[in-house]
Amino acid sequence: MTGKRPTLMDVAEAAGVSRALVSIVMRDAPGASEATRLKVQAAARELGYRPDSRARLLRSSRTRLLGLSFSTAQAFHAEIVDAAYAGATIRGYDIALSAVANGRPEARAVESLLDLGCEALIMISPSLPPEELAGYAARLPVISLLRDDVGDALDSVSSDDHAGIHLAVEHLVSLGHQRIAHVDGGQAVSSAQRRAAFQAEMTSRGLDARVVAGGPTEEDGLRAGRELQQDLPTAVVAFNDRCALGVWESFRAAGLRVPDDVSVLGYDDSQFARLSYVQLSSISQDAPLLARAAVDRAVDRLEGTTSAAHLVRTPHLVVRETTGRVPG
Amino acid sequence: MTGKRPTLMDVAEAAGVSRALVSIVMRDAPGASEATRLKVQAAARELGYRPDSRARLLRSSRTRLLGLSFSTAQAFHAEIVDAAYAGATIRGYDIALSAVANGRPEARAVESLLDLGCEALIMISPSLPPEELAGYAARLPVISLLRDDVGDALDSVSSDDHAGIHLAVEHLVSLGHQRIAHVDGGQAVSSAQRRAAFQAEMTSRGLDARVVAGGPTEEDGLRAGRELQQDLPTAVVAFNDRCALGVWESFRAAGLRVPDDVSVLGYDDSQFARLSYVQLSSISQDAPLLARAAVDRAVDRLEGTTSAAHLVRTPHLVVRETTGRVPG
DNA sequence: GCCAGTCTATAGAACGTTCTACAGGCGAAT
DNA sequence: ATTCGCCTGTAGAACGTTCTATAGACTGGC
Incomplete structure (x- = not known):
């Protein structure tokens, strides 16, 4: 139906340069002159080139990918997903989503994120026992969102x-x-x-x-x-x-x-x-705010030298119309 | 914190066999005796080996991955995600999720699925214009779920x-x-x-x-x-x-x-x-049923020779307590 | 005219898989 | 005995990137 998608090599040939140089240009890395940069970009656009994230992820040690597990049964998780995307973009990371659904237990959701090469995990209200969570946390930073009794191996971001x-x-x-x-x-x-x-x-x-x-x-x-x-x-x-x-x-x-x-x-x-x-x-x-905090925490764990911590935010009261003076 | 995750090579060494053989065993492919199969599986378990899906996806032409785009703003999309997971598992495929969220337009969601190497795309109530959808459909099967005015290049699964x-x-x-x-x-x-x-x-x-x-x-x-x-x-x-x-x-x-x-x-x-x-x-x-149908349609498009079609299911009435005889 | 330093560009080795091709062993059929 | 085929196993090339090392072309300072 389509022919294969273009690769770095195709762009390189079209632009008359080497593969490596195209890679440099695509990543906005230093090492290419402005002139060739433009030439390569033009060729890439011409061919409709898009980097293959699987290959890219495979080669580079950093995947810049945060795994986020959520539940399809909890409507408000969507709000959190939303906020997490926004937060991750700001910090220059991407988010891989995995749902725990009917017949798809949390462990499976997490493992699929692991296989994808996520550098850190954010789990919304994880229901696995602390021991198992700690098992994951031994391999990469794990942030528990909206649950704080998860042991000391994990980070948590929750509300007081x-x-x-x-x-x-x-x-x-x-x-x-x-x-x-x-x-x-x-x-x-x-x-x-x-x-x-x-x-x-x-x-x-x-x-x-x-x-x-x-x-x-x-x-x-x-x-x-x-x-x-x-x-x-x-x-x-x-x-x-x-x-x-x-x-x-x-x-x-x-x-x-x-x-x-x-x-x-x-x-x-x-x-x-x-x-x-x-x-x-x-x-x-303020779930969106907590989501942002979880993303920040994950990135800090990856980029800084901080160890696991439990971050607790203070909730606030929103008075609307279902509370009033005591009757009588 | 962790040391590197074990690779095929590590398992091969531990089991005293070649890389390729381990690959065969892990994929349940023919070409290994029962005895070595057990030996290799034991070694893999021992090391806590999990195949790296990025590498796996990169190498094999088939990724067996279906992309599913949904919106965080629509609560009932979660029901569909749920059903899609179940359907995909039955057909031996996996699902990659991508959300369209605040500040993350549909096109971005789709492109991230493309970069992941999905073989087909299922889009829930896509809002992009038919021309753009057709652009994607030229590269891989695209199934529009719950929207049918999407042109002839796409499949659609919708309700009448x-x-x-x-x-x-x-x-x-x-x-x-x-x-x-x-x-x-x-x-x-x-x-x-x-x-x-x-x-x-x-x-x-x-x-x-x-x-x-x-x-x-x-x-x-x-x-x-x-x-x-x-x-x-x-x-x-x-x-x-x-x-x-x-x-x-x-x-x-x-x-x-x-x-x-x-x-x-x-x-x-x-x-x-x-x-x-x-x-x-x-x-x-019956959104879950439609979701199943969309998954089936995607797989059929990939494995069969069928061309794009518009599948329309007949909805049904559920009488509960908000409708009654005309007053007076 | 020669060395050091900078900038651009390239070749080639990774990354962890799967796939193709092939080799050796063994039993059965010629 | 040879040939054929099947079964189990291996070596090595792919996949599309990024990374490391290095080459060449300039500059400028002596």
Whole structure:
């Protein structure tokens, strides 16, 4: 259909120079005069030459490639992918993507990135046990994004769950709430930390720390919301925004008004929390910013001499329309 | 930190055989006895050897790699990625992912896939003009997924919008509706087709084809819903599920009940349409199935002698709880 | 006129695979 | 015994780059 794609050799012949010189020009490396540079570039354009990244990667020790593993099941990972691309471009790196999907476990995703020759790995909310992660980290820098209990062999860039929960409770208390419940994330990553933080925070204020079992999805929130209604608190802190939405929906179905009858606070500040008809108050981890930080961390590990570290950013509160003064 | 990763040569030395033989064993190719096969495999495992995909890809003419471009802005693309992985694995191919993201245009995404040595390209709802797509298609098979007006140089796998809209209108009419409005998708891919199909379908039934301007997001639906309320129809066919959700929300805000006062029908049958508290009636394109079809099509193009074709699948109706009998 | 230094350009060896060609051993058929 | 073929194995050339070493052509300083 097409004939073969042109190689360095083809361009070299067309321009009447050596292969090596073409390579120099294509890489913008020093060692070619301005005149031949132009001549070679013209020939390359003429032939529609594009460097073969496989060959290039193979030969050069540096691949300038960062591996990013994400999950197709988590919509907000897309936001992170987005930000990571932007960050990598700025630092002069490229990103290789690998998804963990149905029937494609995390280990497989990571290994495909390794085979591609990535110099560092960024894993979004990795679910592998710390030992296995450490195994990878022995071979190349690995950055865990949004999960910090990964041992000392890895870097991590995450958000301070304690601070986030503190902000949440502080906000609600300042609105007069005392009976505040937490719907946790079940088995989800970070759920245990947030639950513990909630308990600590409430206890330290002398308040009752009511926790009901939830999960990361709307369904989980819906179920938990129904359970809450048997003894309705005045405010709810949900594990994440999707869960909060489910809780809210269960209230709505029961004729309860948010925030007049009960306040609902989410976590993550995901895209849809900002939708004009949702306007969910939430704790923002600023995922894109964390993604940038992870990329920076990866590059620093590659180019500097720093060792693994755990970077923790403080989240912030975004007040929208689902939290209000305590009723009555 | 790590030492170099082991190569074929290392394994060969460890097992006391030649490089080529190790290659044969690793590829499960014929030409090695069972005994040495075991010996080599043991040595490879011992050293933690993994083949370098860059070198492998470089040397072999076949890369067995399918490029898949998707958009981080479209949540349901994740479902497709998921299905594509599964399909590719079955056919013995691998998938290279490239995202079109903020500041990373489609052309860039495609070119990075090309440089990786993909043998065929699957593009989800490509937004490039047909001429440019044809340019790529001259070099390798390109499958357009969910968009069919891409010219004859490309394959396409899409869903029959006419049939889908027909199902939608048929369903509503069978429930007694006559005053049915369509909220279109604005500039979105497929919007024009669905709008035209709606107009044709309604006109052929002697009904008034009311169309209001919408878009692909909840916000767009919300806006359109408000406009609709100035002269409320008994049923609404929205461009997609997100749009339908916006329309619904605008009704809910106005105290209108769905489906008692007005029916709302979505399109796409996305993940969230199935959520227990949403239960949106919708037209399903069965995206995962289309993804499988696209993968199959790509592989067939590579292995068979078939030429480009446009494959159209018929969508089906999923009745949930947002459509009901005409009021009054 | 000769050496040192700079700039441009080239040849040829890598990188880690796969592929082609071929060699030796062995059994069966001539 | 020779020939044929199959099976197992190897050597060495590819693939398209980048890298190292070096050659030639100038400059300028003595």
